[in-house]
Amino acid sequence: MDDGLVEALIAHPPMARELPAFDPAAAPAEPAGLFVEWLRGALAAGVPDAQVVTLSTVDGDGLPDARVLVLRDVDTTRAGWVFWADADSPKGRQLAGRPAAAMTVYWPALGRQVRIRGEVTAVAAPAALNRSPGARAASLVGRQSEPLASAAEYDAAFEAALAADPALPVPGHTVYTLHADSVEFWQGDPRRRHVRLRYRRGADGWDRTLLWP
Missing domain, CATH: 2.30.110.10 (Electron Transport, Fmn-binding Protein; Chain A)
Structure with missing residues (x-):
């Protein structure tokens, strides 16, 4: 105690x-x-x-x-x-x-x-769901709760997701x-x-x- x-x-x-x-x-x-x-x-x-x-x-x-x-x-x-x-x-x-x-x-x-x-x-x-760019990118990155090798790995995936077509649906x-x-x-x-x-x-x-x- x-x-x-x-x-x-x-x-x-x-x-x-x-x-x-x-x-x-x-x-x-x-x-x-x-x-x-x-x-x-x-x-x-x-x-x-x-x-x-x-x-x-x-x-x-x-x-x-x-x-x-x-x-x-x-x-x-x-x-x-x-x-x-x-x-x-x-x-x-x-x-x-x-x-x-x-x-x-x-x-x-x-x-x-x-x-x-x-x-x-x-x-x-729906594809048109109202999300901020950051929230959308985080959703596109996916793999929630899976092991992550480093913060740099996530940063690279996040930046790539930010650059994705906004009309692209989030699987x-x-x-x-x-x-x-x-x-x-x-x-x-x-x-x-x-x-x-x-x-x-x-x-x-x-x-x-x-x-x-």
Whole structure:
């Protein structure tokens, strides 16, 4: 045990700041609209990388895996959270084997967390998908998570990809949508009076339940 670390953690308690209120009674009947409201609030508050989420999947051995990626859109009519990935990346292969995932978002400045679970569908990304030149080049390079001999090897491949025809489609680039069947909103409170509201998809729409924090 690192006594110094323990003392440092105790000296910096989480949620020890002013945080926004959340009235679950005023929450909408479906979760995607509330998520967009919270995301817009995080963007307006200047939360860095507010659109970055953690995607969790399971590999062929049943072991969990997680990584951060960029949320690209939210389909509020069908409760779908959209992200892009290479179908041949580790997450793409895992989703092909088990098309379900969990997504976690945390905005520290606001003390807000959202947890989403559900099935995942995939479609090939259109060639005209709006990506920055750097993001497009990184996708063309591919070979995500494979061993790399040196940074120079990557730099050479990246520069070659930057010079490629912009109309050239990116092989394997895929648009994924996480279709939520459960969404949980968590609002932190400095007095530890946290608020948790869970939505679950039912036969006739969404059921909302207030949970113990």
